[in-house]
Amino acid sequence: xxxxxxxxxxxxxxxxxxxxxxxxxxxxxxxxxxxxxxxxxxxxxxxxxxxxxxxxxxxxxxxxxxxxxxxxxxxxxxxxxxxxxxxxxxxxxxxxxxxxxxxxxxxxxxxxxxxxxxxxxxxxxxxxxxxxxxxxxxxxxxxxxxxxxxxxxxxxxxxxxxxxxxxxxxxxxxxxxxxxxxxxxxxxxxxxxxxxxxxxxxxxxxxxxxxxxxxxxxxxxxxxxxxxxxxxxxxxxxxxxxxxxxxxxxxxxxxxxxxxxxxxxxxxxxxxxxxxxxxxxxxxxxxxxxxxxxxxxxxxxxxxxxxxxxxxxxxxxxxxxxxxxxxxxxxxxxxxxxxxxxxxxxxxxxxxxxxxxxxxxxxxxxxxxxxxxxxxxxxxxxxxxxxxxxxxxxxxxxxxxxxxxxxxxxxxxxxxxxxxxxx
Ligand SMILES: *Cc1c(COP(=O)(O)O)cnc(C)c1O
Numbered sequence: 001x002x003x004x005x006x007x008x009x010x011x012x013x014x015x016x017x018x019x020x021x022x023x024x025x026x027x028x029x030x031x032x033x034x035x036x037x038x039x040x041x042x043x044x045x046x047x048x049x050x051x052x053x054x055x056x057x058x059x060x061x062x063x064x065x066x067x068x069x070x071x072x073x074x075x076x077x078x079x080x081x082x083x084x085x086x087x088x089x090x091x092x093x094x095x096x097x098x099x100x101x102x103x104x105x106x107x108x109x110x111x112x113x114x115x116x117x118x119x120x121x122x123x124x125x126x127x128x129x130x131x132x133x134x135x136x137x138x139x140x141x142x143x144x145x146x147x148x149x150x151x152x153x154x155x156x157x158x159x160x161x162x163x164x165x166x167x168x169x170x171x172x173x174x175x176x177x178x179x180x181x182x183x184x185x186x187x188x189x190x191x192x193x194x195x196x197x198x199x200x201x202x203x204x205x206x207x208x209x210x211x212x213x214x215x216x217x218x219x220x221x222x223x224x225x226x227x228x229x230x231x232x233x234x235x236x237x238x239x240x241x242x243x244x245x246x247x248x249x250x251x252x253x254x255x256x257x258x259x260x261x262x263x264x265x266x267x268x269x270x271x272x273x274x275x276x277x278x279x280x281x282x283x284x285x286x287x288x289x290x291x292x293x294x295x296x297x298x299x300x301x302x303x304x305x306x307x308x309x310x311x312x313x314x315x316x317x318x319x320x321x322x323x324x325x326x327x328x329x330x331x332x333x334x335x336x337x338x339x340x341x342x343x344x345x346x347x348x349x350x351x352x353x354x355x356x357x358x359x360x361x362x363x364x365x366x367x368x369x370x371x372x373x374x375x376x377x378x379x380x381x382x383x384x385x386x387x388x389x390x391x392x393x394x395x396x397x398x399x400x401x402x403x404x405x406x407x408x409x410x411x412x413x414x415x416x417x418x419x420x421x422x423x
Contacts, residue, residue, distance in 0.1 A: 003038065021376070025383070030057025033404045035388065043388045046398045046412055050390075051207065051239050053270030055318050056403040062269055062314040069310030078106065078303040085309035092316055093276065096248050098257035102281040105296075106274070106304035110238035110264035111144025113275035114200070117234045117260045118148045119298055120279060121198040124232065127286045127294045132195040136187065136231070139171045142208030143200060143236050152200050154209065170194065174206065175218035187222055191229045198232040199223075203250035203258075204354060207239040210395040211359035213352050216253045223256035232283070233258040242266035242319060243328050244399065246355030259283060269315030270401075272308035327402040331356040334406060335398070338413045345420050359397035360416065362423075378419075385415045 001009065003026050012018065025043075029036040033056055035043050045053065055062065069085060076083055090104035107116050118135065125132040137143070137152040144150070150159045151166040159166065170190045175183045190196060203219060206212040226233045235258035240250035244266065251257055260283065263276040287296050302308075318324055335358040339351045350361040364374045372393035382389040382396075389396050398412060 032056040032058075033401050033408060041386065043383065043386050044400075044404075044408060044412065045388050046382075046400050047388060047390055048266075048399050048401050049270060050265075051244075051399055052265045052268075053401045054242060054266045054315060055269050055324075056401050057270075059269065059318075059403075061318065062271055062311055065314035065317075066271065066307060066311050069307055073306045075302065075305050075307065079299055083304070083306050083309075085306050085313060086304040089309045089312050089316070092313070093263075093278065096316075097261060097278055098249070098251050100257050100259070100280045101261060101278040103279050103284045105277045105279070106309075107277065107300050108273045108302050108305065108308070109144075109275050110236075110262065111146040111149045111275075112300060113238060113262040113264050113277050114143045114152070114234075114236055115146050115148045116275070116277040116298060117200070117236075117262050118152065118198070120260060120277060120283060120296065121232045121234065123294075123296060124283050124286045125197050127289070132197040134168070134170060134194045134196050136170045136172060136190055136196055136199040138201055138206065139173050140206055140209035140212060141171075141200070141202060142206065143202075144238075170196075172222075174212060174214050175222070176214070180218055180221075183218070184221065184225065187225055188229075191225070191231060196229075196231045198234055198260075199226050200234040200236060203235045203237060203240055204245055204253060205240060205250070205357065208392065210361070210392045211352065211354075211357060211397045213354050220255050223254070223258065227256065232260065234260040234262065236262045238262055238264045242315075243324070243402065244356055246328060246332050248319070267315070268308055268311035269318065271311035271315070272305070273302075274305065274308035274312055324402055327404075328356055330406060331400065331402065331404065331409065334409045334413075338416075342413075342417060342420065347420050347423060356402070357397060357399050359395055360420075362394040362396075364394040381419055382415065387412055387415055 007024055008022060026038045027035045028038050033044055035045050073083055093104055094101060105116055107113055122133060135152050140154045141152060143152045150162060152169050155163060172186060173179055173183055204213060204216055223233050235251050237249055241263045247253055259280045261278045267276060268274050287294055332355050335353045339353050339358065343351045347363055348360055349363050352359050362374055364372060374394040375391045378391045378396050379389055
């Protein structure tokens with residue numbers, strides 16, 4: 001059996017219907033912005049391999065830093081022990097995070113970063129002997145695939161099978177110019193009528209929902225209401241972190257900063273799994289006690305994995321270089337220019353840009369939906385042209401690694417234009 005046949009025999013892929021959508025491309029090499037398959041075909045990774053890659057594949061600097069770490073210490077227990085990479089990474093992340101953040105808790109992916117944030121919030125109130133256990137989240141939200149993450153997420157096709165087991169959460173519509181006064185009133189009412197522990201949100205852009213964007217002005221006001229009412233705010237920056245929105249964190253666009261911030265995806269530059277939940281000092285304070293039952297009893301075997309931390313440190317080195325920010329700027333302006341060129345196309349409902357992310361919403365007969373049939377035809381069209389795009393139903397988007405060149409971007413825009421003209 002060759003690799004594709006063995007894959008079919010032995011492997012179960014994520015978010016993939018195993019009966020019909022089983023065709024997989026066998027990637028044998030990564031090189032900068034490209035992934036290369038077993039036949040030597042090169043594909044531009046226009047979605048940064050599920051939004052994780054920042055500096056390209058097989059980046060020489062990050063790979064070297066990881067190898068050095070591997071010769072020194074690959075992993076060690078993180079309860080009762082520490083190691084330099086985890087400590088230095090915490091210190092450096094806190095230099096970039098909003099100044100109200102003061103402690104870093106490590107886990108190993110975006111869902112666990114969220115799960116930790118939810119538990120940290122619940123036990124904060126528990127430790128203070130205040131009975132508050134309800135969360136507020138946005139409609140359409142995506143916060144990961146674990147039960148806590150699913151519970152604060154939208155109720156949709158992703159979690160139908162588990163719906164009865166998800167804990168109760170109050171969902172708010174995403175604020176728009178039309179509904180904002182109502183959303184604010186709804187938030188105030190929810191806080192009045194329920195013992196609300198926390199409000200979790202994807203700041204400025206909901207990724208998995210279809211790159212839905214909303215104004216920072218609205219979010220600032222909603223956070224303000226939470227602050228006035230002792231509701232803990234959680235910014236899920238798993239996708240938005242590390243430059244994606246044009247600033248280091250999406251929170252940097254806001255006046256009001258969340259109490260807890262979740263990071264993963266770009267954290268290691270797309271090299272290794274790692275999750276971070278950072279929190280403000282007052283939250284950590286509520287866990288300091290002679291009473292051992294107030295301890296945060298949460299931890300994963302691979303907490304603060306040294307190899308992952310070394311990748312994150314190397315990626316941070318590159319994030320701190322001016323050239324990376326020039327690239328982020330170049331990608332953002334290129335996206336805006338292209339939006340201006342194509343924004344009025346009849347076959348598009350909407351084109352939207354935030355920083356390095358551009359999303360296109362196709363007009364289709366079917367209602368906007370993750371299982372929209374347009375999805376498959378879009379991805380296969382682009383794949384044939386050497387571009388990896390993974391639509392969310394009738395919405396497709398670019399979220400490229402920062403090393404992409406202007407020419408490569410223009411080439412992708414050209415194919416998008418052809419695609420829209422042809423359909
Ligand atoms: C991807 C994502 C998650 C889940 O992260 P995983 O590493 O896939 O578990 C959570 N929140 C947001 C906003 C995400 O985009």
